[in-house]
Amino acid sequence: MSLIERIKGKLNKTQLSPNWPGLIEAYKPWLPVSEQTPVITLKEGATPLIRIKSVEAMIGKNVEVFAKYDGLNPTGSFKDRGMTMAISKAKEEGSEAVICASTGNTSASAAAYARKAGMRAFVVIPDGYVAQGKLAQALVYGAEVLAIKGNFDQALDIVREMAVNYPVNLVNSVNPYRIQGQKTSAFEIIDCLGEAPDWLCIPMGNAGNITAYWLGFKEYFEAKKSKKLPKMMGFQASGSAPLVLNTIVKNPETIATAIRIGNPVNREKAIDAKNSSQGDFLDVSDNEIIEAYKLLGKEEGIFCEPASAASVAGLLKRKNEIIDGSKIVCVLTGNGLKDPDCAIKNNDAIFRSNLEPDINTIAKVMGF
Numbered sequence: 001m002s003l004i005e006r007i008k009g010k011l012n013k014t015q016l017s018p019n020w021p022g023l024i025e026a027y028k029p030w031l032p033v034s035e036q037t038p039v040i041t042l043k044e045g046a047t048p049l050i051r052i053k054s055v056e057a058m059i060g061k062n063v064e065v066f067a068k069y070d071g072l073n074p075t076g077s078f079k080d081r082g083m084t085m086a087i088s089k090a091k092e093e094g095s096e097a098v099i100c101a102s103t104g105n106t107s108a109s110a111a112a113y114a115r116k117a118g119m120r121a122f123v124v125i126p127d128g129y130v131a132q133g134k135l136a137q138a139l140v141y142g143a144e145v146l147a148i149k150g151n152f153d154q155a156l157d158i159v160r161e162m163a164v165n166y167p168v169n170l171v172n173s174v175n176p177y178r179i180q181g182q183k184t185s186a187f188e189i190i191d192c193l194g195e196a197p198d199w200l201c202i203p204m205g206n207a208g209n210i211t212a213y214w215l216g217f218k219e220y221f222e223a224k225k226s227k228k229l230p231k232m233m234g235f236q237a238s239g240s241a242p243l244v245l246n247t248i249v250k251n252p253e254t255i256a257t258a259i260r261i262g263n264p265v266n267r268e269k270a271i272d273a274k275n276s277s278q279g280d281f282l283d284v285s286d287n288e289i290i291e292a293y294k295l296l297g298k299e300e301g302i303f304c305e306p307a308s309a310a311s312v313a314g315l316l317k318r319k320n321e322i323i324d325g326s327k328i329v330c331v332l333t334g335n336g337l338k339d340p341d342c343a344i345k346n347n348d349a350i351f352r353s354n355l356e357p358d359i360n361t362i363a364k365v366m367g368f
């Protein structure tokens with residue numbers, strides 16, 4: 001193979017983004033779609049894998065740590081990977097409306113893709129517990145927003161029953177097509193690194209994403225596209241850790257609202273991913289989450305959601321167990337712009353206000 005061919009081969013998927021067709025077209029042979037499936041895409045996927053050296057330095061060993069920055073998807077979270085599949089299949093089945101329960105990102109994504117497909121999008125959310133950016137998205141994308149005086153788990157119970165009794169298609173991660181779309185992130189990681197990582201660190205809410213990554217890693221492994229499988233390391237917020245505690249949490253509480261879920265629907269599959277991969281689950285406090293969130297922002301230029309930072313917080317908490325020479329990927333599930341309130345309350349920035357508009361004042365304040 002010539003050098004040009006090799007470069008082209010390497011470039012074909014992730015780097016030539018103007019030609020990126022969206023993940024269904026890119027990974028068609030791996031997905032349950034046919035020529036009849038109308039592909040509803042916003043060109044999701046092909047998100048960057050970014051080396052995060054400040055985290056490596058804190059681990060203090062010879063390791064390579066990468067962030068899979070899925071907050072760069074079209075609506076700002078990994079939910080788009082599952083939604084392009086779920087909505088394309090709903091369209092294929094002739095659905096005219098979709099419904100979901102959401103802590104925010106599912107509703108933003110469902111609304112964008114459903115409206116693009118010409119369908120109605122009903123989103124049921126816990127009133128007062130959805131970050132501003134996510135609510136703004138659902139409204140702008142044309143969703144019909146139903147805020148309940150209850151939490152996510154109650155919202156999910158309602159929409160599951162709705163989908164049985166009324167002509168609405170459920171697009172929560174109990175929808176198997178969501179998992180299918182989301183598994184492509186594992187493919188991208190292997191396509192990019194040339195091998196599976198040793199650890200995959202990921203936040204868990206309903207645990208659909210850890211289920212999807214495990215499926216993707218297994219499929220590529222079986223197809224001999226990787227020689228190993230990663231340990232699946234799942235992290236939850238301490239106030240919302242039903243998988244770590246092996247229980248149901250009645251009133252989950254955490255600053256990381258995207259993972260404020262007390263009764264994950266994919267519990268069994270997540271436990272299987274952990275056990276089969278010799279991985280582990282652990283909880284991280286809201287403080288540890290915020291420390292990781294701030295570190296990623298100010299040392300790496302990566303603004304992620306608090307829920308996403310749980311993957312880095314968890315990795316740092318387990319750093320003593322990391323073997324020298326390891327490659328680790330932390331999944332950053334959502335974009336920090338989704339939750340501006342959290343950002344404004346939690347940062348170490350110097351912010352001087354009320355300054356006179358003249359150069360002498362400014363120079364003095366700058367320390368010159």
Ligand SMILES: *Cc1c(COP(=O)(O)O)cnc(C)c1O
Pocket residue numbers: 077078079105106173203204205206207208209210258259305307308333334335
């Ligand atoms: C949905 C979501 C999660 C949790 O993913 P699950 O598949 O429910 O475990 C984590 N982070 C963000 C930003 C999310 O939107």
